[in-house]
Amino acid sequence: MTDSLNRFTNRVENYRKYRPGYPPEVLSVLQQVTGFNTQWVVADLGAGTGISSQLFLEHGNEVYAVEPNRSMRQAARELFGDQARLHIVEGTAEATTLPDAAIDLVVAAQAFHWFNIAATRLEVRRILKPQGWVALIWNHRQTQGSKFLEEYEQLLCTYGRDYAAIRDSHRDQQRLDDFFGNGQTGSNGSYQTFEIPHEKWLTYEDLRGLLMSASYVPLEAQSGHANMLLDLRSIFARHAKDGEVLMKYQTELFVGQ
Template identity: 45%
Template sequence: MTDLRSTERFSDRVADYVRYRPDYPVAMLEWLQREYGVNPHWQVADIGAGTGISSKLFLDGGYRVTAVEPNEPMRLAAEQWLGDNERFRMVDGHATATGLNGASFDLVTVAQAFHWFDQQAARREFQRILKPAGLAAIIWNSRRLVGTPFLEGYEALLKTYGTDYTSVAERYGDEPQLRAWFGDGYLGMGRFDHGQQLDFDGVRGRLLSSSYAPRADQPQHEPMIHALRELFDRCAVNGRISFDYDTVIYVGALP
């Protein structure tokens, strides 16, 4: 989907994205290997790779990764971070037009980006680039909305100050939606505990990495940061906050 300028809206947030966005749990990669036979001989296409956070998980596991990203600042950040790895290649492309060779990849991954895509057009493109026995994996770090005073206060803060928070949040897929997208090829899902321990600068940077956080030149920015400071001071333990996620992955073939 492109109506929210999906390929542009992170351009001025790359530095915060690189420093403060969470990685993905190694347990998830181990689960893929154990449950579905994914192994480092597989060629991985990481679509909507952003600054390379998901690509790095697979690179660290010994995989060859071709990352596809249309946003130039994010693409340059990924190349600066991961470009020295001979198993990494960065490509300027879109989910619906990757520019990759057909039937060339064993695994297509999408981490934290699927909700921005034209999903049916992306499905056709993934079918094209996957080998006949290939798999696709759709991944989100889903921030927990309840469970601690901080998590609940943070969600309230986003609803108060986020520029289009509700519109973005509603795009995240759930199990019925992903089951329907995969169709007969759907294999299953995994869920993993994940989190960050952040000081105030980390929480602030994590917030400002979000596309719906008002920028410094917008009137809601300063009130939002003030509210975040108050929330942090109320909830921090030893100067840190636990920023908790459920990492969710949906896996299937695309017949």
Template identity: 45%
Template sequence: MTDLRSTDRFSDRVEDYVRYRPDYPQALVGWLHGLGVTPAWTVADVGAGTGISSKLFLDGGHRVTAVEPNAAMRAAAVQWLGGEGRFQAIDGSAEATGLTDGSVDLVTVAQAFHWFDHDAVKREFARVLSPRGLAVIFWNTRRLKGTPFLEGYERLLHEYGIDYVSVAERYADDETMARWYGHGYRGMASFPHGQKLDYDALLGRTMSSSYMPKPGHPNHEPLLFALRSLFDATQDDGTIDFDYDTRVFAGHPTP
């Protein structure tokens, strides 16, 4: 089953998550259209968090059910998106969504896939998908090199992050994802994405990560000093570029 710690570890970071986490590029939805997806396809956004990924598909015209076990994050999603008639949020896990058999056309997972029990979710996603359905898994991969800020930020995470290395190592590579889908794999794509952040937004983005030390931890104050120093040394006209590649995989998983 899902690592229990993973369902709770963002509870005290919801405000920063809502305000400072990046969204996802609209080009991702366009790529899915090339695989035959239309706005009529119903979506179950699993591990939906505060609704950032749900918003992407709502904007694309889909009906979206957000499946999220963390009550604080689910409440944030409802507060943000609950006025949209095509949106609902339910309490469920990736391995036990609570959805009925064959009831959705798209299962989407953004950023959260590395916390799941991959064998169990393959069975669950295959169960809830319609015969034409696809599981679409995507995440923003922060670029580690290319600018002094990106390289300095990576060093900062290694020095002050609590369990950064173990979390970073959870992300799967292309070959692992293809094996996970099995014969139903339809392919992958990558899109450049990014945020332009002033210092306050950079601090909020940093503290939204589950591996960053909160106030009271001995690494917290040194982290703040190092982050401010890095920003001052690398900012351009008061902002830095926080660059990502959004990687997306699609297919009908075959247990």
């Protein structure tokens, strides 16, 4: 795969405007499993433009949004302004720059598949408080259940440069097992899995923006871009109802220590 640090640089605006958020049920699960509350300090690794950080800020938490990409950090600053509880940090999952034993909950939303597992595990252990928790989150777009979902998936398979590899890395069981540990780092290696369905109606502008936020599709100056948008327009025209199509997601949440 190409460099994960820079592959979103030219997609920041679409990423900020059109990527889906995370359902509030994520917070309910964390409260039930971990005792999560507003006093907890959260580190959001690979925070991007702050989509996942926003969920925890609105809950009332102090959040350290750790992001290596300068354009992404700037977009987060523009979105959130000078919120006192948000700290935007230049760093990586493997080297956050955060203090030792300072964090109650480490979160990685739509980002864990880019991390070096061994280095991230050591860094997370360093910054977590002794009884701290980790939550790994993905929004999985549903690929079956309607003709629209199936045709959109085929569009990505046709035009996405390394789409299949990225898609499959989201559900790499071995990476999860390696991260949560086998005793080498003092972890008991256990985690729980939760699935939360949600959906969103999209206009053509929304759908196009969502597509162009993906790191694996061709940009305007690249080969295949024009044909991809022609195909996208055709898919939308076939399946839109009252000017919108229904995108369905399954938020997958892995919670452990």
